[in-house]
Amino acid sequence: MTETTTQMNPNAAAAIMARRRRLLGPNVATFYDEPVHIVKGDGVWLWDADGRKYLDCYNNVPHVGHCNPRVVEAIARQSAVLNTHTRYLHEGILDYLERLTATFDASLSTALLTCTGSEANDVALRMAEAVTGQRGVIATDNTYHGNTTAVSQLAAGNTSGLGSADFVRFVPAPDSYRPQGDEDGGGGMAQTARFFADAVAERIAELKASEFGFSALILCPFFLNEGFPDLPEGWLKPTADVVRKAGGLIIVDEVQPGFGRIGSHMWGHQRQGIVPDIITLGKPMANGYPMGGVVTAPDTMAAFRTAYRYFNTFGGNPVACAAAMAVLDELADRRLMAQAREVGAHARERLAALAQKYEVIGDTRGAGMIFGAELVLDRGSKAPAGAFADRIANEMRRRGIMLNTLGRSGNTLKIRPPMIFTKENADLLFEVLDDVLAATPVVDD
Amino acid sequence: MTETTTQMNPNAAAAIMARRRRLLGPNVATFYDEPVHIVKGDGVWLWDADGRKYLDCYNNVPHVGHCNPRVVEAIARQSAVLNTHTRYLHEGILDYLERLTATFDASLSTALLTCTGSEANDVALRMAEAVTGQRGVIATDNTYHGNTTAVSQLAAGNTSGLGSADFVRFVPAPDSYRPQGDEDGGGGMAQTARFFADAVAERIAELKASEFGFSALILCPFFLNEGFPDLPEGWLKPTADVVRKAGGLIIVDEVQPGFGRIGSHMWGHQRQGIVPDIITLGKPMANGYPMGGVVTAPDTMAAFRTAYRYFNTFGGNPVACAAAMAVLDELADRRLMAQAREVGAHARERLAALAQKYEVIGDTRGAGMIFGAELVLDRGSKAPAGAFADRIANEMRRRGIMLNTLGRSGNTLKIRPPMIFTKENADLLFEVLDDVLAATPVVDD
Numbered sequence: 001m002t003e004t005t006t007q008m009n010p011n012a013a014a015a016i017m018a019r020r021r022r023l024l025g026p027n028v029a030t031f032y033d034e035p036v037h038i039v040k041g042d043g044v045w046l047w048d049a050d051g052r053k054y055l056d057c058y059n060n061v062p063h064v065g066h067c068n069p070r071v072v073e074a075i076a077r078q079s080a081v082l083n084t085h086t087r088y089l090h091e092g093i094l095d096y097l098e099r100l101t102a103t104f105d106a107s108l109s110t111a112l113l114t115c116t117g118s119e120a121n122d123v124a125l126r127m128a129e130a131v132t133g134q135r136g137v138i139a140t141d142n143t144y145h146g147n148t149t150a151v152s153q154l155a156a157g158n159t160s161g162l163g164s165a166d167f168v169r170f171v172p173a174p175d176s177y178r179p180q181g182d183e184d185g186g187g188g189m190a191q192t193a194r195f196f197a198d199a200v201a202e203r204i205a206e207l208k209a210s211e212f213g214f215s216a217l218i219l220c221p222f223f224l225n226e227g228f229p230d231l232p233e234g235w236l237k238p239t240a241d242v243v244r245k246a247g248g249l250i251i252v253d254e255v256q257p258g259f260g261r262i263g264s265h266m267w268g269h270q271r272q273g274i275v276p277d278i279i280t281l282g283k284p285m286a287n288g289y290p291m292g293g294v295v296t297a298p299d300t301m302a303a304f305r306t307a308y309r310y311f312n313t314f315g316g317n318p319v320a321c322a323a324a325m326a327v328l329d330e331l332a333d334r335r336l337m338a339q340a341r342e343v344g345a346h347a348r349e350r351l352a353a354l355a356q357k358y359e360v361i362g363d364t365r366g367a368g369m370i371f372g373a374e375l376v377l378d379r380g381s382k383a384p385a386g387a388f389a390d391r392i393a394n395e396m397r398r399r400g401i402m403l404n405t406l407g408r409s410g411n412t413l414k415i416r417p418p419m420i421f422t423k424e425n426a427d428l429l430f431e432v433l434d435d436v437l438a439a440t441p442v443v444d445d
Numbered sequence: 446m447t448e449t450t451t452q453m454n455p456n457a458a459a460a461i462m463a464r465r466r467r468l469l470g471p472n473v474a475t476f477y478d479e480p481v482h483i484v485k486g487d488g489v490w491l492w493d494a495d496g497r498k499y500l501d502c503y504n505n506v507p508h509v510g511h512c513n514p515r516v517v518e519a520i521a522r523q524s525a526v527l528n529t530h531t532r533y534l535h536e537g538i539l540d541y542l543e544r545l546t547a548t549f550d551a552s553l554s555t556a557l558l559t560c561t562g563s564e565a566n567d568v569a570l571r572m573a574e575a576v577t578g579q580r581g582v583i584a585t586d587n588t589y590h591g592n593t594t595a596v597s598q599l600a601a602g603n604t605s606g607l608g609s610a611d612f613v614r615f616v617p618a619p620d621s622y623r624p625q626g627d628e629d630g631g632g633g634m635a636q637t638a639r640f641f642a643d644a645v646a647e648r649i650a651e652l653k654a655s656e657f658g659f660s661a662l663i664l665c666p667f668f669l670n671e672g673f674p675d676l677p678e679g680w681l682k683p684t685a686d687v688v689r690k691a692g693g694l695i696i697v698d699e700v701q702p703g704f705g706r707i708g709s710h711m712w713g714h715q716r717q718g719i720v721p722d723i724i725t726l727g728k729p730m731a732n733g734y735p736m737g738g739v740v741t742a743p744d745t746m747a748a749f750r751t752a753y754r755y756f757n758t759f760g761g762n763p764v765a766c767a768a769a770m771a772v773l774d775e776l777a778d779r780r781l782m783a784q785a786r787e788v789g790a791h792a793r794e795r796l797a798a799l800a801q802k803y804e805v806i807g808d809t810r811g812a813g814m815i816f817g818a819e820l821v822l823d824r825g826s827k828a829p830a831g832a833f834a835d836r837i838a839n840e841m842r843r844r845g846i847m848l849n850t851l852g853r854s855g856n857t858l859k860i861r862p863p864m865i866f867t868k869e870n871a872d873l874l875f876e877v878l879d880d881v882l883a884a885t886p887v888v889d890d
Contacts, residue, residue, distance in 0.1 A: 016534045023542040025555045025746035029756060030532050037534040041527045059529065061758060067525050076521035080512050082486045083733040084504065087475050089461045089482040097468040110470045115560040115735040116759060122593050147755055148567050149595035158754065283758055288528040290560040290735035290759035301470030309603065310592055311474060313506060313728055314561060314735035 009050065013037060031404065032397045041066030044418050044425055046402065057403040057417045057429055063259055063284030064330040065420045071287045071326040078322035085313055086113075092321035099328055101295060103266045105275045110301040112294045113316030117255040117282020118146030120292035123310065124218070124278045125150055128249040130307035131277075131300055134213030138203045140173040142226045142408045145218060145253055145280075154218060167212045169203040171196065173226035173408065174235075177363040177374055178382055189232050197238035204246045216249040216278075221268035222257035222367070224416075227374065227407030230365040234273035249300075250274065255282035255292075256370070260331055260419065263341030263368025271367075286323035290314070336419040340368035346423045347371050347415070350430040357434070360385060360442045369421060372406075372413040377442065384409030388442055395436045401429055454495065458482060476849065477842045486511030489863050489870055491847065502848040502862045502874055508704055508729030509775040510865045516732045516771040523767035530758055531558075537766035544773055546740060548711045550720045555746040557739045558761030562700040562727020563591030565737035568755065569663070569723045570595055573694040575752035576722075576745055579658030583648045585618040587671045587853045590663060590698055591727075599663060612657045614648040616641065618671035618853065619680075622808040622819055623827060634677050642683035649691045661694040661723075666713035667702035667812070669861075672819065672852030675810040679718035694745075695719065700727035700737075701815070705776055705864065708786030708813025716812075731768035735759070781864040785813035791868045792816050792860070795875040802879070805830060805887045814866060817851075817858040822887065829854030833887055840881045846874055 016037060020028060036054070040047040043065040046054045056066065064071065078092070086093060097111045114120045129135055137154065139145065145154040152158050156170050172180060174196055181187070181195025200217060207214040221236065222228055243250050257268030258281060265271045269279070277300060282292040292315075296304075304310070314320070331337060348364060348371055355361040355373065362376035375385040375392070389411045393404055406414040417425070461482060465473060481499070485492040488510040491499045501511065509516065523537070531538060542556045559565045574580050582599065584590065590599040597603050601615050617625060619641055626632070626640025645662060652659040666681065668674055688695050702713030703726060710716045714724070722745060727737040737760075741749075749755070759765070776782060793809060793816055800806040800818065807821035820830040820837070834850045837858065841848055851859040862870070 013534065016536065016539065019539045019543075020534070023539055023546065023555060024531075024557070025743060025750050027747075027750035028531070030534065035534050038529060039527060039535070041529060046527075046529075061530070062528075066529070067527065069525075072521070072524045075524050076517070079517045079520050079733075080514075082484060082491075082512065083507075084483060084486060084491075084511070085506070086469075086473070089458065089465070089475065089480050090484070091461065094461065094464045094468055098464075101468065110468055112469070116564070116757070118757075119561070119564070119593065126594060147757055148564065148593045149571060150593065152753070152755075155754075288524075288759070288762065288764070290762075290765075298470060302472075305470050305472035308597070309600075310597075312561070312563075312592055314733070317733065317735075319733070320735070 012049065033394050034397075036397065044421055052400065054397070054400050054402050055425060055428060057401060057415050057421070059402070059418065060256060060261070060416050061283045061288050062418050063287055064327055064336065065418045068287055068326070068330060070330055071323050074322040074326040075289060075319055078319045081318075083317050083319045086316045087311075090318055092318040093316040096321040096325050099325065100293075104279065104295055107275065107297050108279065108295050110296060110298050112301065112310070113320070114292040114294070114312050115290045115314050116146070117253070117280060117292045118148050118151055119312065119315075120280040120282055120294045121145045121151040121154070121218070121251075121253060122148045123294050123304070124251045124280050125216070126308055127278055127294065127296060127300055127304040128216035128251060130303040131249060132213070132215045132247060134215040135167045136169065136207030136210060136212035136214045137167055138169050138171060138200055138207070138217045140219055140223070140226055141170040142173040143220060144225050166210075169207055171199040171203055174223055174229045174231060175227065176229035176231060176365065189235060193235045193238050197242045200239050201242045201246075204242070204248065208246070214246055214248045216251050217243050218251040218253060220256055221252045221254070221272050222262060222370065224256040224370065225406060227412045228366060228370055228372070231272075233271055236269075236272040236274050240274045249277040251278040251280065252276040253280045255280065256416075259284050259327070260337035260340055261369050261416075263337060263344050266337065285327065286320050287327050289320055289323040291320045291324055331419070334420070337368075340419055343421055343423055343426055344368040344371055347426045347430070350426060354430065354434060354437065358437050360388065360437065366415070369419055370416045372415045374407065374412045376411070384411035385442065386411040388440070389413060391440055392436055395440060396432060399432050399436060401432050403429075457494065478839050479842075481842065489866055497845065499842070499845050499847050500870060500873060502846060502860050502866070504847075504863065505701060505706070505861050506728045506733050507863050508732055509772055509781065510863050513732055513771070513775060515775055516734075516768050519767040519771040520734060520764055523764045526763075528762050528764045531761045532756075535763055537763040538761040541766040541770050544770065545738075549724065549740055552720065552742050553724065553740050555741060555743050557746065557755070558765070559737040559739070559757050560735045560759050561591070562698070562725060562737045563593050563596055564757065564760075565725040565727055565739045566590045566596040566599070566663070566696075566698060567593045568739050568749070569696045569725050570661070571753055572723055572739065572741060572745055572749040573661035573696060575748040576694060577658070577660045577692060579660040580612045581614065581652030581655060581657035581659045582612055583614050583616060583645055583652070583662045585664055585668070585671055586615040587618040588665060589670050614652055616644040616648055619668060619674045619676060620672065621674035621676060621810065634680060638680045638683050642687045645684050646687045646691075649687070649693065653691070659691055659693045661696050662688050663696040663698060665701055666697045666699070666717050667707060667815065669701040669815065670851060672857045673811060673815055673817070678716055681717040681719050685719045694722040696723040696725065697721040698725045700725065701861075704729050704772070705782035705785055706814050706861075708782060708789050711782065730772065731765050732772050734765055734768040736765045736769055776864070779865070782813075785864055788866055788868055788871055789813040789816055792871045792875070795871060799875065799879060799882065803882050805833065805882065811860070814864055815861045817860045819852065819857045821856070829856035830887065831856040833885070834858060836885055837881055840885060841877060844877050844881060846877050848874075
């Protein structure tokens with residue numbers, strides 16, 4: 001078995017897994033059949049304890065690269081000068097928010113900073129409640145917005161427990177490969193946009209008839225977890241009209257598509273041609289320093305700040321703001337949004353070429369630094385090849401390429417690299433993917 | 446007015462406050478009547494933008510001192526090597542948790558790491574729900590356990606909103622200066638312990654008769670926000686018996702008393718002579734790097750991990766664990782728990798001497814690096830001097846000493862300095878306090 005030469009010492013891995021079980025408890029997820037023991041990161045590269053190098057094609061937290069020197073320097077410098085809370089005056093948070101809010105529609109000019117995207121979405125739900133006086137929320141049936149008691153309910157199938165899931169209603173996630181509401185194929189994506197808006201309207205009616213009323217629709221504007229369907233610009237407009245007409249708010253979770261990842265726009269919702277009421281931010285915001293945020297209009301912020309006492313001890317501290325500012329500096333100075341556009345276009349071309357060669361690739365899609373292929377057992381039936389996709393991800397990891405799977409059936413390759421990913425990186429990725437696809441039999445077990 | 450010479454340029458402050466209102470919205474709290482513009486920290490000292498130096502007597506996040514060099518070095522070093530999530534194997538989190546859990550009862554051997562104490566308490570409630578199958582929680586009527594939708598309900602008087610406050614019942618916070626259940630003064634603190642346990646028993650009965658059932662009692666084992674009443678060791682034992690007999694869990698929030706602050710024990714609950722089921726950690730854990738955690742027994746962790754999917758992207762990352770390990774190193778190598786004990790004893794002596802001199806000091810109390818005085822308008826009636834206490838805190842700030850107030854009536858001076866606070870620091874604090882008490886008329890308006 002050649003694989004054993006490319007993985008860490010199995011005894012060392014077993015010992016670490018045993019310590020994890022003892023100290024962290026059961027059911028703590030690791031990536032891959034053979035978990036990776038990563039000890040070092042630099043740019044798009046990760047190294048394991050045996051010195052083996054991996055090309056990171058899916059981590060979005062290190063947005064401007066693992067251990068980005070500018071971000072590391074900002075964290076080290078500010079940590080040595082001052083790190084305290086926002087009950088004192090400090091210009092770090094103000095300078096950062098001025099720069100951040102300038103990237104949004106002019107109406108969205110205030111922000112609240114947290115430590116995680118989960119905390120941000122938890123606040124966003126309360127903001128919508130403060131504005132509307134209602135509590136009912138709509139989400140898609142294949143999404144995830146975080147881990148607090150309240151927002152974990154936004155993931156279909158999660159245990160309800162303390163949060164009482166009743167306030168959430170789910171709509172079918174859009175799917176450009178199997179367009180809903182357009183079974184005859186004649187309506188195109190306009191028809192699917194109408195289908196989605198109609199589904200939202202039905203859930204609104206249900207919520208209005210319930211004790212919860214209708215407060216907000218929350219969604220990732222690029223539907224990342226749903227498999228990032230290929231939607232034309234402005235696709236969400238009919239849905240936005242339905243929500244507004246019903247007196248509800250639109251919350252967009254920009255944790256994944258934001259900060260330029262999609263290449264064409266700084267934010268996913270801008271591609272959709274809508275101005276949301278509330279925007280939530282997380283993972284890539286400070287390149288790994290724990291930070292999240294909520295951006296909204298002054299009236300909405302005032303409604304929240306009046307209805308709820310809220311203070312976040314670590315949120316918006318000077319170190320977080322210095323790190324987040326360094327991320328914006330890197331994005332601007334190194335033109336990383338343009339790089340995302342160019343490298344993404346190149347990657348989709350390479351993907352399309354692979355699709356010519358391999359029947360198993362049913363669809364390729366993406367924008368900027370989020371791209372991937374939907375794997376199917378049969379192009380006619382479009383039956384998802386979930387187990388096969390999982391084998392591909394594991395085999396890629398053995399070959400030194402880190403990617404993952406997502407989507408309703410876990411059959412879409414998720415390629416979501418740091419924004420500094422180059423065409424050369426993409427070429428390496430697709431050369432190995434070509435080899436792995438050629439060597440892996442398509443059986444779905 | 447001599448005060449104006451000791452504060453920042455008022456125009457600069459006004460400009461920053463205007464930017465805050467524009468970018469953060471209304472009702473964002475600042476400390477003091479004249480907010481302070483802090484730009485630098487070092488040890489127990491803070492500096493404002495005009496170069497004025499302040500002795501920090503109440504911030505507990507910088508547990509081992511502002512910009513502690515060992516912590517800063519750990520953050521800078523690890524940030525430059527690797528910062529990623531726990532879905533890869535990494536020894537940083539395991540080494541830290543081995544060291545951390547060794548400070549607890551042997552039964553409490555597993556942990557889950559988050560980014561904030563709020564997230565930790567949010568998880569703790571779900572852990573108790575997973576074990577008991579019930580949702581009802583009891584808290585004191587003058588506490589605070591965090592800012593998520595679920596845990597913000599644990600603060601009496603908070604808007605319910607999305608979380609539905611119905612699952613929480615409140616018991617009167619203990620008060621050693623005005624002992625409840627011991628109005629005749631004969632029963633001593635044993636009588637107040639019984640009173641508290643009886644109040645908990647009543648709330649348990651109420652919850653058991655409700656749709657929620659009884660899941661857990663959550664409390665700060667040193668009752669910091671409640672005014673840190675002077676309770677004898679083992680005071681919580683009767684309450685613990687009541688909770689256990691009812692099949693509930695005890696959650697102790699060690700965010701404030703933990704990590705050696707009380708001087709006599711590493712954790713507040715150890716002084717109370719009880720072994721809790723779940724312990725939550727936050728603020729001082731990594732000296733300001735956003736980090737929180739939950740420590741519990743393997744069975745409880747397994748129940749949670751089985752009932753709930755939970756993943757925290759930034760929680761337990763290598764940088765957080767390096768910072769937290771440096772905090773434990775500092776505590777051990779510099780014998781800071783012993784320092785807390787010795788400096789705290791000295792401070793309480795100085796406080797007692799001030800109480801001889803000033804009628805307004807009705808009671809002095811504390812343990813280790815948490816101490817303070819309850820200010821009253823009259824020692825006979827014990828009427829709280831809340832407005833006076835507020836004036837004292839503001840006048841101290843003008844004199845370069847940062848402390849604050851807390852308690853049910855905001856009339857207790859909160860002195861909760863970093864663990865590196867010295868007797869000389871305490872002497873400076875009390876010299877200025879002596880001057881300020883002498884110069885401030887006792888009128889409660």
